[in-house]
Amino acid sequence: MTREQTGITSEAELEQIYGAVAKPSLTKETDHIHPAYRPFIETSPFVALATSGPDGLDVSPRGDAAGFILIEDAKTLLLPDRRGNNRLDSLRNILHDNRVALLFLIPGIGETLRVNGTADITTQPDLLSRFAVNNQRPKTVLRIRVERVFFQCSRAVIRSKLWDPAGQITRDRLPSPGAILHQLSQADIDG
Incomplete structure (x- = not known):
């Protein structure tokens, strides 16, 4: 069997396909919130929180007014957990495996x-x-000890046209949350 048929199984194979890491990709990584990175956190109204637990992986959206995640110091972020659906997937995962990743x-x-x-x-x-x-306090706050920080270039956002108004679709092109619940519950939940 050829590699194309079996898939990639080693880092050496990956490096052979992709080549060496470019110097800027390594230089941009820090082990703390560098002053150049503070504005990204202070201006962001949205972050995806990734966690891992006994039932697998989870990525959960978190959003609020810009600056809702506070920089306590160069090695610590504070993230409030606002009222939501009470699934608590991320929080349960953190109890088992406290590693987290954030994408602002x-x-x-x-x-x-x-x-x-x-x-x-x-x-x-x-x-x-x-x-x-x-006057509404969050139920909990995540204290995040920073280990690695780096920016990601805009290629994925540009290719996806994420912020391009011409690429945005109208809400009626997708089922509503109520319609999804209605279908998944076999009409037990009235959407």
């Missing part, structure tokens, strides 16, 4: 920021109060 998106900006680290879940009253919005 900023509307209209092609570059993204990636942060890897570890997290713990806290209910410290002072932190919950610090994140209160309209």
Whole structure:
């Protein structure tokens, strides 16, 4: 069998196909929130939170007003957990495996920021109060210890036309959440 038939099975094979990592790709990585990266976090109204647990992987959207994730110091981020659907997939995963990854998106900006680290879940009253919005405190706050930070170039966002209004579709082209629940529950839930 040829490699095309069996698939890639080693890093050496990958490197043979893709070549060496370019110097800028290595230079952009830091082990802390560098001042050049602070604006990405302070301006982002959206982050995808990736976790891993006994039932597998999870990526969960988190969003709020720009700057909702606070930089406590160069090695620590604070992420409030606002009211949601109470599945708690990410939080349950963190209890088993505290490794997390964050992908920050900023509307209209092609570059993204990636942060890897570890997290713990806290209910410290002072932190919950610090994140209160309209007198509503989050249930918990994630304290994320930063291990790796780097920006990702805009190629994927450009190719996907994510921020291009011409590429946006109207809501009626997809089923609504109610319609999905109606179908999945075999009409037990009225959408």
